[in-house]
Amino acid sequence: MAVSVKEVAAEAGVSVGTVSNVLNRPQVVSERTVDKVAAAIEKLGFVRNDAARQLRAGHSRNFGLVVLDARNPFFMDVTQGAQRRALDNGYTVLMGSSDSSLTTEGQLLDLFEEQRVAGVLISPMHSDLSRLWKIRDSGTPVVLVDRGSGDRSFSSVSVNDVEGGRIAAQHLVDLGRKRIAFVGGPQSIEQVQHRLEGAQSIIAGTADAVLQYLPTAQLTVLEGRAVGERILAMEPEQRPDGIFAANDLLALGILQALVMSGSLSVPEDIALVGYDNIAFAESAVVPITTVRQPAEEIGRTAVDVLLREAEAGEDAVREQFVFTPKLVIRESTVGADNAS
Amino acid sequence: MAVSVKEVAAEAGVSVGTVSNVLNRPQVVSERTVDKVAAAIEKLGFVRNDAARQLRAGHSRNFGLVVLDARNPFFMDVTQGAQRRALDNGYTVLMGSSDSSLTTEGQLLDLFEEQRVAGVLISPMHSDLSRLWKIRDSGTPVVLVDRGSGDRSFSSVSVNDVEGGRIAAQHLVDLGRKRIAFVGGPQSIEQVQHRLEGAQSIIAGTADAVLQYLPTAQLTVLEGRAVGERILAMEPEQRPDGIFAANDLLALGILQALVMSGSLSVPEDIALVGYDNIAFAESAVVPITTVRQPAEEIGRTAVDVLLREAEAGEDAVREQFVFTPKLVIRESTVGADNAS
DNA sequence: TTATGAAAATGAATCGTTTCAATCACCCGA
DNA sequence: TCGGGTGATTGAAACGATTCATTTTCATAA
Known part of the structure; x- marks a missing residue:
């Protein structure tokens, strides 16, 4: 059914080698022949079989990308950035979501x-x-990606998560909040761990501020809503007055639960900080203060590094890119009244 | 560098054919041999070369999925559903976003x-x-996917967009809104076209209701915000009192613009209906009334149909699945006060 | 002991492209 | 007219897994 170079060669009255040359290095083929072959390709509707090409080359022109959660807009932005940069260099990106499962990651x-x-x-x-x-x-x-390599044994493109945690916690402390809650998990995710550490370091250095850790199994809106319910059910005196969520999805979920209950208001009763600065954080019930990560740039840079490593082969130099996160202040911590 | 069946065969002291049998039909190989080969594979770290396998088979075990916009959570949900169902059947899904560009779609x-x-x-x-x-x-x-095949010449899995448009417009009319605006575009996207038609059919049948069409170039939050600005700039007497946006991203953007201005309130001044029921519609400043489409189910069903067609080959039966959309009422049309 | 058949193992051919050493065609200067 | 050189073209080998017709092995019945 499928047309191969052999048939194209027959149609054009040349050898298969020539057809291949037309496809890959047209400059070594005479113009007349290029035209003949092009016509044959057009006529027969020939489409290169990438499998055969790869087999010969020993490797494909695809990069594989594994993200933690394909439904998180942050990772979609990273993917988008990677996709575009790869395409510009003649590569494509296969994206897969590990859904925070080691098994899936392995698969x-x-x-x-x-x-x-x-x-x-x-x-x-x-x-x-x-x-x-x-x-x-x-x-x-x-x-x-989105994760440093402690010993620099791998190239990495990441954001300083400890610093991000510090920024977020410092902001809450600056607002006079004393009972801070960190929401996130599982701790096996290093990004979460680091953000927590950053927050801890600030709280530890602040008089009469306390940090409580509210663990979650995943970083989703649904989990966030559950945490919100839990917070609503707490005794008022032990309820946090500042929440730092490990990502914006959690923050969104928490916010939803709090707002729906109607009994606690954000930011008056509880100030809320998220992480990632996904587009939807801005259009939330109460626009969410968050820590911005340059998602697309991370994706682009990661592909650049990969291209360089692929180019260099054996003796590639490991590169470490660490972006610095930035606080984006919105109403979930400063309130519309105070803001304007 | 890479280990091939040949080397595995040598290591295990069998022929390449036998190694292949162990890989694909272990039941025809004696148990002792299976063990030997498995040990050799383990020892050498052999990984099947999919390109070679495909070359022989004539086709891959990948499905290709083209969506309109990878950043739209609706399509992410469709993708997720497709991905999972495909994986369960030993296939993978390559997802690409056309970004509403014909050129990209072609590529x-x-x-x-x-x-x-x-x-x-x-x-x-x-x-x-x-x-x-x-x-x-x-x-x-x-x-x-997400689009019917008028003449049934292709199998399709879609949602009745005309009906969705009707539901949305009817809801606005039922609320007493008379000056309805439809926001969306480009019209070359059939889904948009159909939703508009549905809305038109309702408005046409309603006394002194008028429909104005506010075209957009894309279905994004950013475009929505621009439309919001445009609406804010209108003379009060020609400003719509009900908006039907072609998807939730647009609705979110419009909402953002209106709320930020502070001069118009939703739903009192303008009632707003979106489309898709993405997760973020619920956690918006004002939770958005929307038309729900069963995204994951669409993805799953589409893969099922594809599997059946692939199985059947030449004489496959074309199947048409049309889901019915459902209105999800939230505060952007009914208001918190009236609601509770 | 030998014949018989089933089970197991073999290995050459195949898929479609690319590569590269070898060949061919052709022009120019001697 | 011939040799040398350049540019164009050729065709066979190679990539690695799978398939299948053939051969080998082995247990059992005669």
Whole structure:
């Protein structure tokens, strides 16, 4: 059914080698022949078989990208940035979501290995990078996304999460909040861990401020809503007056629960800070103060690094990019009244 | 660098054919041999080369999915549903976003053809399906997603958009709104066109109700905000008192502009209805009334249909699934006061 | 002991593209 | 007219997994 170079060659009255040359290095082929072959391709509707091409090349022109949660707009933005930059260099990006599951993460990596991707971009779950070591040893470059590589053994493009945690906590403290809650989890996700650490460091250095940790199983709106319910059910004297959520989805969920109840108001009773600055944080019931990460730029940069590593091969230099997060202040901490 | 079946065969002391059998039909191989081969695979870290496998098979085990906008949570949900169902059947889904550009849509289809995908799922831009005909003629099944196939020449999984438009407009009319605005575009997107038609049919049948069309170039939050500005700038007497936005992103943007201005309130001055029921519609400044589409189910069903077509080959039966949309009423039309 | 058949294992051919050493065509200067 | 050189073209080998017709092995019945 499918047309192959062989048939194109027959139609154009040339050899298969020539057809291949027309496809890949037209400058070495005479103009007349290029035209003949182009006509044959057009006539027969020939489409290159990428599998055969890859087989010969030994690897594909796809990068594999593993994100923690495809439904989180933050990761969609990262993906978008990566996709575009890759496309500009003749590569495509296969995106998979690990959904914070180690098993799924492994399956995706299996898949990418079978597909012989030209490189792996991954926002890994935890600190055991042995699987990634193996992949790189087999010749496939790996770049960590949204997560630093402690020992610099991998290239990475990340944001300083500890600093992000500090910024958020400091902001709450500056507003005079004393009973701060950190919402997020699982702790096995390093980003969450670091944001918590940052917050802890600020609270520890602040007189009579206390930090309580409200763990969640995932970083979703639904989990956020559940935490909101839990907060509503607390005794007033132990209820937090400032909440730092590990991402905007959680913050959105918490906000929803609080607002729907009608008994607690944001930011008067509870000030709320999120993380990521997804587009929807701005259009929330109460626009959410958040810590901005340059999502698209992270994606773009990660692909750039990967391209360089792929280019360099064996003796590639590891690069560490660390962006600095920025606080975006909105009504969920400062209130519309105070703001204007 | 990479280990091939040949080396595994040597290590295990068997032939390559046997290794392949162990991989694909272990039941025809003696248990002892299976163990030997498994040990060799483990020892050498062998990973199947999918390109070679595909080359032989003539097609891959990937489906290609083209959505209109990867950043729209609605399509992410569709993708998620498709991804999961595909994975359960041993397939994977390559997702690409056409970003409402015909050129990009074409590029993605080129890519999918080169990759010899086992099937195409597409939310096509316009009604010229000739490209899709060609793809199907070459033996690759095609299923339209979120869009019916007028003449039933393609299988499709969609939602009745005309009905959705009717529901939304009827709701606004029932609330006593007379000057209705439809926001959305480009009209080349059939879904938008149909929703508009539905709204028109209701308005046409309602005494002294008028419909004005506010076109947009895309269905994004940003465009929505621009429309919001435009509405704010209108003379009060020609300003709409009810808005039907072609999707929730637009609605969110419009809402943002109106609320930020502080001069017009929702729903008192303007009632607002969106479309899709994305998760963020519920957590908006004013929770948005919207028309729900069963996103994940659409994705799942589409893959089911594709699997059946792929199975059946030539003489596949075309299937048309049309879901019925449902109105989800929230404060953007009914107001918190009236609601409780 | 030998014949018989089932089970297991083999290995060559195949998929479609790319690469590269070898060949061919052609022009120019001697 | 011939040799040398350049540019264009050729065709066979290679990539790695799968398939299938063939061969080998082995247990059992005669």
